[in-house]
Amino acid sequence: MRHAEEVTFGGSGLDRAAELRGDIPALAAAMQAPGTRAVVLWRGKPVVAEADNALLRLPLDHPVLAQASDQPILLGREEGETVFAHDISAWEPEDLDEAAMGGFRDFTEQRHPACPEARFVELRQLLTALTPRDAELAATAKGLYGWHASHGFCARCGERSEIYMAGWQRICPACGGHHFPRTDPVVIMLITRGNACLLGRSPGWPEGMYSCLAGFVEPGETIEAAVRREVWEEAGVRVGAVDYLSSQPWPFPASLMMGCHGTAETDEIAIDPEEIEDARWVSREELADSFAGTNPGITPARKGAIAHFLLRNWLADRLD
Known part of the structure; x- marks a missing residue:
């Protein structure tokens, strides 16, 4: 797929400087260099500028970093300067609303008194706001700190x-x-049959939200086999030809979403209620209306997610 890496988190060509990871003297020198910067996370939320949602890169002597709970993680280099990540999850914001942070979407924002020009924002709320480089840095930092925490x-x-x-x-x-x-491999499938695509919804999703079916790849299984198995298990639809399209790192908490296109051989749906709440065939016209906001019955996957990317490119006939 020629447009594969246009997906959010699709990669920005970051120099990950892997040769520095075990070089203690070089890391120490980088920590002392005036151009070295740090990306900062709080409970997995990156800190971004108030004005334009740009991912902040703070100098290592910034007062916010005094509350870092562990050693920094090396993310890579930008224009020759080293970039680390710091986690300050030990910081306790005033008037923290824990309940509001636990839903399908976390719209809460936290502001550190030592960094008044910025705020911590849940990464899924920033999917379409970040530059490719900012997105790659934030996703890498979030994924790594999530792995260490668990x-x-x-x-x-x-x-x-x-x-x-x-x-x-x-x-x-x-x-x-x-x-x-x-990193857990996950297949996410754009399943089509003629002029329609197969969409489903999980319990707990916002009312009317439908997306592509998805599931984890099992040991000893190919991507193509995982696509066919997951669609059959969740919706009772048989899939024939399967083509890989694009991938997306998805640090929620630690997946690599492998986007595929599958051609359905049957159209009768028999959902497994233990897997999904509903599934339905949606025509191109219905999907186009939902993207335009004129189909009240279907809300498409959020912008920035690979499901939205695949569906949008199918509508535009850009799956080549």
Whole structure:
């Protein structure tokens, strides 16, 4: 697909500077360099400028970083300058509304008194606002900190592991086990039959929201087989030919969404209520109306998500 990397988080050509991860003297020098900057997260939310939603890169002596709870993670280089990530989740904002942060969408914003010109925003609210580089940095930082938060103990012996390689590895001091950041492969499918596509919805989604079917790839399974299995399990529809289209890192918490196009061989739907709440065939005309906001029965997947990207390109006949 010629437009594959136009998807949000699709990649910006960031120099990830992997050769620095184990080079302690070089990392120490980078920490002292005046041009080095840090991307800052609070509970997975990046800090962005109030004016234009640009991802902030703060100098390492910025007072906000005094509340960082652990060592920084190396993200890479920009124009020759090193960029790290810091997490300040230990900071407790005033008047924090925990309940408002736990829904399908988190519209809350937090402002640190030492950084009044900026705010922490849930990354899914920024999907269409960030530049490709900002999106890649934010997604990388969020994914890595999420992995560290959930993988603090060795999977071999259960002892607490320690951070190495500038945040890109954990090593168990007890058994020597090496652990690396995890990414779960997920297939997300644009399934078509003639002039219609197959959309479904999960319980808990906003009223009327429909999206492409998706599911995790199982051990020993190809991408194509996962597409066919998931569509059959969720909607009872048989799929024949499957083509890969595009991928999207999705750090919610740690997936790689592999977008595919599948051609349905049957059109009768029999949903598994344990998997999804509903599924339906939607014509091009109905989908075009929903994108235009004139179809009250269907709200498409959020802008910036790969499902929206695939559906929009199908409407525009740009799946080549």
